[in-house]
Amino acid sequence: MYPDQPYLTVPEINSCLVNKYEGSESYLPKHSDCEVSIHPESSIFTISLGQSCDIKFTERESGSVSSQSCPDRSLYVMSRRSQEVFDHEIEQGSMSDGTRYSLTFRCVSWTHKNSTCMIGDSNTRFLRFGSHRRGTFGEQMPGQKFWAPKIRDIDPVSCMGYSNVVLLCGINDIKESHVQCEKDVADCYAELKLKIKQIKLLSPSTKAVFVCQLLPTKDLTLNRKVNDFNRLLHFDLFPTCKDVEFVEGFNQFVCNRVLAAELSMHLDRHGRFDMLHLNRAGGRVLAGMTDDKMKKIDDQLKKTKADTKRLAGRPRNKVLRSPQKSLTGSSSDDYCPCKKYMEGELSVECQSCLKFWHLYCVGLKGLSEEMVESLENWQCSDCYLCPHSYKEKITSTSSSGTMKVMIRDELNAIQPVIKVTVENAVRNILSKSVCSKEDVEGVVKSYAAVARESQKEVIQQAALAQSSKKVVESVVRQMDADKVEREKRRSNVVVLSAPEPEKEASAEQKKKEDKNFCSNVLGIPLKDVETCWRAGKIDVSKPDYLRPLVIKLKSEGLVEEWTKDGKGYKTESGFWINKDLCAADRKANFLAREQRRTRLQKT
Ligand SMILES: O=C(O)CCC(=O)C(=O)O
Ligand SMILES: [Fe+2]
Incomplete structure (x- = not known):
């Protein structure tokens, strides 16, 4: 059949x-x-x-x-x-x-009443169950695991007859470079929904289909799509599909800027090149945030609440909302050193130098006016020593050194409270399936509450988180751009020194001439050529310069064929045909060649 x-x-x-x-x-x-x-x-x-x-x-x-x-x-x-x-x-x-x-x-066997089949991507790799050769979820739940890197690979037929079906798939779909906006993510989700429908149609004896939320990755850009996907699972799939069970993930975690940065800081140290998987270390960070510390967090929270009460009613901090021009008596020197106008952005006054700083610029973005007002004796990073210089100077024996030792001790003491309070706030939002703006605000508020005691520490933490986040983000941005570029050039080959068509010819004639060059000189049959064009503009100051000829072939396989497995080769007519590499790959190849050359020279 x-x-x-x-x-x-x-x-x-x-x-x-x-x-x-x-x-x-x-x-x-x-x-x-x-x-x-x-x-x-x-x-x-x-x-x-x-x-x-x-x-x-x-x-x-x-x-x-x-x-x-x-x-x-x-x-x-x-x-x-x-x-x-x-x-x-x-x-x-x-x-x-x-x-x-x-x-x-x-x-x-009666244990097969609970038979389970799991279909999923590489995130299911450490989940073991099924017959004895594959490990088991428990004797009561025999099952099979089927491999489906993408949603299209889910085979509904393989679910037939299993009492439970678990699906964990989608990350590789939304990772694709053509999935750019929320609508593209929704298309991926629609494909999954269709698969679930097919499974239920084909296998009436299946009691429940469990759909797992996607796990966050180390790639902060991708995590936005993870959130979009999970949101659809939550708001569309779960309420509308009977017999679909929802498997909670960690999507709320990545909704939060501070924690996302913290997460990336932890995860970046492990498996730098694998942006998709949190790996065991990353998983431990997530699990640690949710399970292990719960008891401690509860105890600490009680203490923090008491501290917050004690601190209520202290003098309020000055807060300012842009536009700055409407301010009387404040010169631009008094204003945030970024010197940028940010409409509607709140600013906070440093209690030492009396300058106003954008909340954004000091890592306090997200705090409400009221929260900023309640920060006590806030100081900017110019007036408050950053932790690195602080550590260096701490060894001096001057009287200010003694003072700093005291501050350090104070900061060390407050550290666990900050961690615990924020973790608790996170725990609260983790119990919900989708994080709202208010939830995120709750986390920030908890930060602010602790900040009343020591906002210096908060700034340090935020600054640290921001700087690491910036590094991660810029790397991720670059990698994303490379990915897009690579995708664009996937089915292209490049030919150097190909003679330029006649200058006077029309664009159409030029294209025709280039195509003829492909077939008559290079020997690439026209049926394999999608189109071709010249890279760059004609430079009148360099009359002898021949622009590279880019040929888009009909398939990626043809690229491999016409570049001899991507290595590049010289045709009988004496022209080199190479893959059309993106700048990053060209640079990597260049460096590899240099290294090879140096090695050869040494030997
Ligand atoms: O006797 C047969 O050939 C059919 C038996 C059967 O279908 C059953 O016992 O379920
Ligand atoms: Fe039968």
Whole structure:
């Protein structure tokens, strides 16, 4: 029935059901062998003994009927999966007088009631379960794992007969460079939704489809798409699809700027080149944020609440909202050193130098006017020593050194409170499935509450988080740009020193000439060429310069073919054909060549 599926499958046969039919009046009512206790991969073998009979098969969906005659001493085989689609029966009158025995062999066990199949991408790689060779989720839940890097690879047929289906897929789809906006993410989600529909249609005996949220990655840009995807799961799939269970992930975590930066700081140290997986270390960071510290957090929270109460009613900090021009008596020197006008941006006054600083510029963006006012004795980073110089100077024995030791001790003391308070706020939003603006504000507020005690520390933390975030973000941005560029050039090859077409010719004629060059000189048949063009503009100051000829081929395979597996080669006519590399790859190749050259010179 499904030629690409193994028909006779492996599980060992452990049961034999014997039916005895006596006389022509005997019959077997319409049914299918789809009990959940039959192994989903088990084939069903039936031997007929005594006399022949006809087995009638009805396709449930269409009602179409066919029959199979089973002579004495014959064997017929059905797949377990076919039971989701067909009913079978033996009608009255199909046997003659006399006795018929049928022996039906299957793999049956009560544990298969909970059989589970998981279909997913590389994030399922450490999840082990199924038959003993693959590990198990627990003796009560045997199952199979199927590999599906992309949503399109999910094969609904492979879910047939499993009581539970777990899907963890989508990250590789939204990672694609053509998935740019929320709508593109929604298209990926729609594909997944269709797969779920197909699964439910094909496998009526499946009790529930579990859909996992996508996990955050080390790639902050990608995490935005992760959030969009998870939001759709939450707001569309979960409420509208019956029997779809939702598997919570960590999407709220990446909604939060401060924590996303903190996360990236942790994760960047491990597996630098793999931006997609948090790996074990990253997973531990996430898990650590949610589980391990809960008890401690609860205790600390009580203490923090008490501290916050004690601090209420202190003098308020000055706060200012742009436009700055409306300010009387403040020269531009008094204003934020960024010297940029940011409409509506709040600013905070440093209590030492009396300059106003944009909240954005000092890493306090997100705080409300009220929160800023409640910061006590706020100082800018010019007046407040940054932690690095602080550490260097701390060893001096001057009187100000003693003062700094005191400050350091104070800061060390407040450190756990900050961590705990923020973690608690995060925990609260983690229990929800999607993080709202208010939730994020809650986290920032908790930061601000601690800030009343020591806003210097908050600034340090924010500054640290921001600087690491900036580095990560710029690397990610560059990598993303490279990815897009690589994608664009995927099916191109480049030819250097190809003679330029006649200057006077029309654009169309020039293109024709270049195409003729491809086929007549280089030998690339025109059926393989999508289009071609010249890279760059004609430079009148360099009359001898020949612009590279870029040829877009019909497929990537042709690029490999025409560049001899990407290495590049010289045609018989003496022109080099190379892959069209992006700037980053060209540079990498250049450096590799240089290294090779230096090595050769040394030897
Ligand atoms: O007797 C047969 O050939 C069919 C038996 C059967 O379908 C069953 O026992 O479920
Ligand atoms: Fe049956």
